[in-house]
Amino acid sequence: MFHKADMMKFASLSLTALLLLTSAVACGKKAAEPATMEGAVAETTESGLSIVIGLNTVEGTVKDAKGSYFFMDEVPGFDVCVTGPVEGGDAAALIGKPVRIKGLFNKDLPNLLVAQSIEIKEGEERFRSVYTSTAAAAPQDFFNQKSRNEYPSLALTKFDRNADWEGKGKGKAFGALVPGTAGAADRISIMGADGKEVGKVIVDSKSTFAEFYAGKLKLFDKVWFYLNIKDSVDKALRAKSKEMFHADVVFIGLY
Numbered sequence: 005m006f007h008k009a010d011m012m013k014f015a016s017l018s019l020t021a022l023l024l025l026t027s028a029v030a031c032g033k034k035a036a037e038p039a040t041m042e043g044a045v046a047e048t049t050e051s052g053l054s055i056v057i058g059l060n061t062v063e064g065t066v067k068d069a070k071g072s073y074f075f076m077d078e079v080p081g082f083d084v085c086v087t088g089p090v091e092g093g094d095a096a097a098l099i100g101k102p103v104r105i106k107g108l109f110n111k112d113l114p115n116l117l118v119a120q121s122i123e124i125k126e127g128e129e130r131f132r133s134v135y136t137s138t139a140a141a142a143p144q145d146f147f148n149q150k151s152r153n154e155y156p157s158l159a160l161t162k163f164d165r166n167a168d169w170e171g172k173g174k175g176k177a178f179g180a181l182v183p184g185t186a187g188a189a190d191r192i193s194i195m196g197a198d199g200k201e202v203g204k205v206i207v208d209s210k211s212t213f214a215e216f217y218a219g220k221l222k223l224f225d226k227v228w229f230y231l232n233i234k235d236s237v238d239k240a241l242r243a244k245s246k247e248m249f250h251a252d253v254v255f256i257g258l259y
Contacts, residue, residue, distance in 0.1 A: 047109070053079060055109050060117065063104045063125075068219050069095040071212035072143045075220065076103075083216075084117045085143055091134035098122070104131055113142050114149045145211040147230065147255035155230045155255075160194050163203030163246040169233055170249075176230045177205065181218065191247070192229050203248040208234060210253040217256040230255035 047055045053062070064078030074095040075083050084107055090097050102125040107117030118140055123131035142148075158175035160168045169175070179194040182204070190207040210218070214230075221227050231251040241247065 047081070047114075055079075055082065055117070057109055057111060059106055059120065060109055061104065061106050062117070063102070065102045066095075066098040066100065068216075069097075069099050070216035070219055071095060073213060073216040074098055079117070082115050082117055084119055085146065086119050086122070086135055087137050087139040087141070087143060088135070090122065098124075098134075101125075108140055110140065112148075112150075113146070116142060116146065118142060143213075145213045145254075147211070147213050152230075152257075158231075160202050160248070161196065163242050163248050164239065166236055168248075170236060172233055174230075174232055176228050178226060178228055179205075180226045181207075181229075192251075192253075194248075195226060201246070203242075203246045205229070205231065206237065206247055206250045208250050208252055211255070214253045214256050221256060221258065224258065228257050228259060229253050230257070 062076070062079050064076030066074050067077055068075060071094055072085050072087065073083055074085075084095075084105060086095055104123045104125060105117070105119055106121045107119045109117055118137075119135060120137055121133065122135035123133050126132050155174045155176045158169060158172065158177045160177055162168070177192065177194050179192045182191040182193050184190045190210075192205040192207060194202045194205060196202040218227075229251075230253065232254060234250040234252065236249045237245070237247045
């Protein structure tokens with residue numbers, strides 16, 4: 005048998021539990037509001053911002069940009085891309101600007117928001133539109149993080165060991181970018197396990213996305229270069245230059 009005091013205590017606890025449950029449901033609905041497609045939380049950034057599958061609205065200041073790509077410290081772990089011109093040029097026109105973005109997130113394009121609209125903040129409550137789009141696909145040169153496994157680490161041991169790279173097709177190598185001078189192509193100085201230079205790679209091209217990441221990682225002297233391997237340098241020239249082969253750089257990363 006419950007005493008009157010016990011019954012009152014039970015009723016109070018039940019009411020508290022009901023209020024907590026109602027509050028949790030309300031918060032859950034509010035958190036899901038940005039979703040316009042599947043509505044499930046897909047990723048949470050380092051700052052605790054939830055990015056959902058579908059349309060997301062985010063705000064911040066553009067830190068750096070290159071071509072179709074830019075990033076903001078307020079959305080760590082994610083890049084933003086545009087698929088057409090931005091007022092004033094390309095994404096670089098947004099550097100230093102406070103913006104509000106509506107961007108699509110698709111799990112097949114990890115760590116990327118495809119901008120559907122961009123507005124520059126010009127006052128406390130005033131925004132000006134500088135970009136709109138209905139495209140959902142990433143730019144052609146976007147390097148999908150899911151493709152990393154297609155680029156195994158190259159065991160480059162010596163500049164005259166063709167077997168280290170020939171026939172590989174794709175691979176990644178650790179080293180430092182050496183800018184070309186007087187119109188010459190850039191080189192990558194490849195580092196061996198002992199930290200000494202093994203040889204050099206001649207860079208025939210770098211994708212815009214790779215250059216974008218080079219800017220993001222400019223504080224690091226040495227990084228990983230993801231390479232589409234091309235022709236070997238003629239053996240007669242290697243002893244002097246230590247240049248091994250030509251390559252196109254498709255991505256630059258810390259691992």
